[in-house]
Structures are given as C-alpha cells and as structure tokens.
Amino acid sequence: KNEVEQSPQNLTAQEGEFITINCSYSVGISALHWLQQHPGGGIVSLFMLSSGKKKHGRLIATINIQEKHSSLHITASHPRDSAVYICAPWSGGSNYKLTFGKGTLLTVNP
Amino acid sequence: DGGITQSPKYLFRKEGQNVTLSCEQNLNHDAMYWYRQDPGQGLRLIYYSQIVNDFQKGDIAEGYSVSREKKESFPLTVTSAQKNPTAFYLCASSGTGGTREQYFGPGTRLTVT
Numbered sequence: 080k081n082e083v084e085q086s087p088q089n090l091t092a093q094e095g096e097f098i099t100i101n102c103s104y105s106v107g108i109s110a111l112h113w114l115q116q117h118p119g120g121g122i123v124s125l126f127m128l129s130s131g132k133k134k135h136g137r138l139i140a141t142i143n144i145q146e147k148h149s150s151l152h153i154t155a156s157h158p159r160d161s162a163v164y165i166c167a168p169w170s171g172g173s174n175y176k177l178t179f180g181k182g183t184l185l186t187v188n189p
Numbered sequence: 190d191g192g193i194t195q196s197p198k199y200l201f202r203k204e205g206q207n208v209t210l211s212c213e214q215n216l217n218h219d220a221m222y223w224y225r226q227d228p229g230q231g232l233r234l235i236y237y238s239q240i241v242n243d244f245q246k247g248d249i250a251e252g253y254s255v256s257r258e259k260k261e262s263f264p265l266t267v268t269s270a271q272k273n274p275t276a277f278y279l280c281a282s283s284g285t286g287g288t289r290e291q292y293f294g295p296g297t298r299l300t301v302t
Contacts, residue, residue: 178231
C-alpha cells in the first residue's frame with residue numbers, strides 16, 4: 080500500500096473552475112512538497128510547507144499535520160495549468176528521503 | 190541563472206551497454222539525488238549524496254552506480270545489470286538544512302532496446 084494517497088487520480092475541468100487536489104499520508108512528517116510536472120517531464124517545486132497555508136499567485140496549498148492531509152487549490156484555472164501534480168511528504172530530521180504520491184493528472188479545457 | 194541541467198534529454202542504447210546520465214547543478218547544494226519514474230508510479234529514489242565523495246543507496250539501487258567527485262556533479266551510470274532500464278530519470282538537489290526543499294532537473298528519457 081502506498082504511504083501517500085492522492086485524489087483524484089485524474090481531473091478534467093473547464094477554464095475558470097476552482098480546482099482541489101487532495102493528499103493523505105500515513106506517517107508523521109515535518110513538511111510536504113507539492114510538485115508540478117508538465118508533459119515534457121520536468122518537475123517544478125510549487126510549495127514546501129510544514130503548517131497552515133501558503134499562497135503563490137492562483138495556487139494555494141494547505142496542510143494539517145495532525146490529520147495527515149494536505150490540499151492544493153487552483154483558483155480561476157487555465158489550460159496552462161494542465162499538468163501532473165505530485166505531493167511528496169518529508170519525514171524530517173536527518174532523513175533525506177521524500178515519499179512520492181502517484182500524482183493527479185489535471186486537464187483544463189478552454 | 191541557477192539551476193540543474195541534465196543531458197541529454199533523450200538517450201537510446203542497445204541492451205547490454207552501460208550508459209551514463211549527466212547531472213550538474215550550480216545552486217551550491219550539498220545534497221543531490223537520482224530518481225526513476227515509470228508510467229503510473231511515483232518517483233523512486235535510486236541513489237543520493239549528502240556531500241562530496243559520499244553517497245547512499247536508495248530504494249532501487251540495483252543495476253545503477255554513481256559518483257560524487259565534485260559538488261556540482263552527480264552522474265548516474267545505468268549498467269547492463271539493470272533489468273528494466275527504460276524509464277524517465279530525474280536528478281534533484283537540495284540544501285542540507287531547514288526543510289531540504291528539492292529542486293529538479295528537466296530529466297533524461299532513456300530507451301534501451
């Protein structure tokens with residue numbers, strides 16, 4: 080069983096819609112990455128957060144460490160947001176390893 | 190303009206040949222990582238290095254080798270012992286303090302026939 084579960088696996092939206100992607104994990108963590116992977120394959124780090132909420136442009140990430148859950152929201156979605164979104168919790172301390180979810184494929188239609 | 194470069198973007202090899210994937214960073218990061226990505230699966234850690242001249246095996250190190258002779262460079266060799274080498278390979282780097290946020294390169298897609 081994957082320690083990190085993302086939902087939904089696939090999401091299709093119309094331009095302008097509000098998007099929510101969820102991430103649940105089973106072990107205690109210190110922080111969590113949200114990553115974006117475009118069709119070309121390169122990965123961009125969107126957020127690394129350990130508590131509360133972070134906002135960058137139209138993207139908002141929230142995390143509840145006690146409930147072991149994080150969400151990524153996209154407001155006013157645009158076709159250029161189409162990508163795979165990956166959450167990756169980090170257990171912290173001297174551990175260098177991230178655990179990766181399988182990703183959520185988002186398609187935003189014009 | 191800081192970042193991570195991987196070359197080449199696409200690589201084709203015949204079965205039985207070793208192949209080396211390049212990863213260079215100018216972010217002054219101490220830690221570097223190699224991941225493998227297969228369709229429908231999350232990224233899996235192959236090797237990581239926290240400092241020059243030191244590296245550790247990740248979850249799927251069999252059939253791979255690395256070196257870390259310079260801080261900026263962390264090449265990955267896919268050996269002929271790797272049973273299923275065709276995959277997308279991603280390199281990343283991070284600092285060694287704080288949240289160790291990782292920064293990723295553009296990846297190399299390796300096809301072995």
